[in-house]
Amino acid sequence: MNTPVKLSVAKFKNPSGKLSWRVSGTVNGVRVRKNFKTRPLAEGYKQEEELDSIKNETFRAAITTLTDRQLSDAQAAYARLGATHSILKAVDYYLKHYRAPVSYNLVSDVLDEFYDWKRSTGVRERSIKQLRSSLSRFADVTKDLLIHEIKLQHLQDYIDRQSWKPKTQNNFRADIHSFFEWCKAKPREWIKDNPASDLPKFKIERGIPHILDFKQSKDLMHYVAWKDAEMVPYFALALFAGIRPQYPTGELGKIAQMGAEAWDLIDFRNKVIRIPPNISKTGEYRTINIQPNLAEWLKPFAKEKASIAVTNFERRLKRIRAEKKLGHDVLRHTFISMHVAKFKSVGNTALQSGNSEAIVRRHYLKMVAENESKRFWAIKQPTQEEVGALKEEEARKEAAAKV
Known part of the structure; x- marks a missing residue:
C-alpha cells in the first residue's frame, strides 16, 4: 500500500533563536513545512495528514468491531510498517518497551x-x-x-x-x-532505564608514584630559597605537609588565595596545620603535624603574615616547576612516602595526607629507606656556603650553554 503522505518531525531553531517543532515533507506531491510550539502538536498534525490521506483509497466491506477511527489508525499503521513488518510484532515490542515520556527535553x-x-x-x-x-x-x-x-x-x-x-x-x-x-529519578522520571549503565568500565592499573629523593628535595628547597624566596611557603607546605598542591583549585591553591588569613590555619603553638572541610578535597576536617624543619621554613613568613599567593604567583610557580622538572603531584607523593618511612604508621600517614590506609599501603609503603626519610625531615634553610655553591653551579651551566 502506498501513501501520498511523507512527513517527518524535527526540532527547528527559528532565525529569532526560538525553538519549535517542524513538520516537513510532502502531501499528495505538495511540499509541506509547518512549525509547532510542542512536539505533540507536530506529531498530531502529522498523524491527521496520514489519516486523511488514506480516506481517498479504495475501501472494501468487512465485519469488524473496530470503530472508524480505529480502522483508520490500523490502515495508517500498515502503511507505515510496509510489507516487511508485522503489525502484531510491532505492537508486542511497543507494549514491552515503550514508556510514555513525561518530558520532551534535549x-x-x-x-x-x-x-x-x-x-x-x-x-x-x-x-x-x-x-x-x-x-x-x-x-x-x-x-x-x-x-x-x-x-x-x-x-x-x-x-x-x-x-x-x-x-x-x-x-x-x-x-x-x-x-x-x-x-x-523522581520527580522527573523522564526515562525508564539508564542507557549508560551498560557502558564498559576499564580497570586502571596505577603505576608507582614518582617521588623526589633526599638530594632532589634538598636541591629544590635550596633553589627556591635562593632564587625566589617568596615562593618558599608554597613549596614547604606542599613538600613537608603534603597539602594537595594544585593552583588555584587544590587545597594549597585555596589556602594560598586566603592571603594573610592562611596563617590562621597554621598553629605553631600546637604544631598542627588545620585543613577545614571547605578546603579539604574529601570534604572532611583533618590536621597535619608540623615537623620541626617545616616550622623553620615557615616561621619567618608567618611573622609577617606574608601572602602565599605572591604577585605573578602562577608564572613564578610554572617557572620553578619547569626548571626542576616537577610532575603534577610529585611533592605530595614525596611527602607521603617520606612520612610513612619515618614514622612507620600507615594509619597516621593516611590521616594526615587525607588518603585511605589501603592507598598508602599499596602505593607508598617501603618506597623510601628509613635513613633516607630521616635526612629528608632534616632539610633546612641553605647556609651561605650552600647558596654560594648554587651560584657557582648556575654560573657553570650558563658558561657551558654559551659554548
Whole structure:
C-alpha cells in the first residue's frame, strides 16, 4: 500500500533563536513545512495528514468491531510498517518497551538544572566545571535527540569517536551515568532505564608514584630559597605537609588565595596545620603535624603574615616547576612516602595526607629507606656556603650553554 503522505518531525531553531517543532515533507506531491510550539502538536498534525490521506483509497466491506477511527489508525499503521513488518510484532515490542515520556527535553535543555542539583548536594564548583566540560560537548552532539531517545549505542558511538584513553572514558561514563540517573529519578522520571549503565568500565592499573629523593628535595628547597624566596611557603607546605598542591583549585591553591588569613590555619603553638572541610578535597576536617624543619621554613613568613599567593604567583610557580622538572603531584607523593618511612604508621600517614590506609599501603609503603626519610625531615634553610655553591653551579651551566 502506498501513501501520498511523507512527513517527518524535527526540532527547528527559528532565525529569532526560538525553538519549535517542524513538520516537513510532502502531501499528495505538495511540499509541506509547518512549525509547532510542542512536539505533540507536530506529531498530531502529522498523524491527521496520514489519516486523511488514506480516506481517498479504495475501501472494501468487512465485519469488524473496530470503530472508524480505529480502522483508520490500523490502515495508517500498515502503511507505515510496509510489507516487511508485522503489525502484531510491532505492537508486542511497543507494549514491552515503550514508556510514555513525561518530558520532551534535549540534554542541553536541562544541564543547568542538573548542575544546580549537584551543587545542592554539596558538589564543589571545581567538579561542576569538570562536569560542564564533559557533558556540554555530548549535548551538542545529541542535539537532535530527546533525552528518552538516547540509547546505549549513541553513547558508545560518541565515546568511540573521541579516541580517549581508558581513564578518560571511565570519567565520562561516571559523568553521563550520573546525569541519566538524575533524569530517571523522581520527580522527573523522564526515562525508564539508564542507557549508560551498560557502558564498559576499564580497570586502571596505577603505576608507582614518582617521588623526589633526599638530594632532589634538598636541591629544590635550596633553589627556591635562593632564587625566589617568596615562593618558599608554597613549596614547604606542599613538600613537608603534603597539602594537595594544585593552583588555584587544590587545597594549597585555596589556602594560598586566603592571603594573610592562611596563617590562621597554621598553629605553631600546637604544631598542627588545620585543613577545614571547605578546603579539604574529601570534604572532611583533618590536621597535619608540623615537623620541626617545616616550622623553620615557615616561621619567618608567618611573622609577617606574608601572602602565599605572591604577585605573578602562577608564572613564578610554572617557572620553578619547569626548571626542576616537577610532575603534577610529585611533592605530595614525596611527602607521603617520606612520612610513612619515618614514622612507620600507615594509619597516621593516611590521616594526615587525607588518603585511605589501603592507598598508602599499596602505593607508598617501603618506597623510601628509613635513613633516607630521616635526612629528608632534616632539610633546612641553605647556609651561605650552600647558596654560594648554587651560584657557582648556575654560573657553570650558563658558561657551558654559551659554548
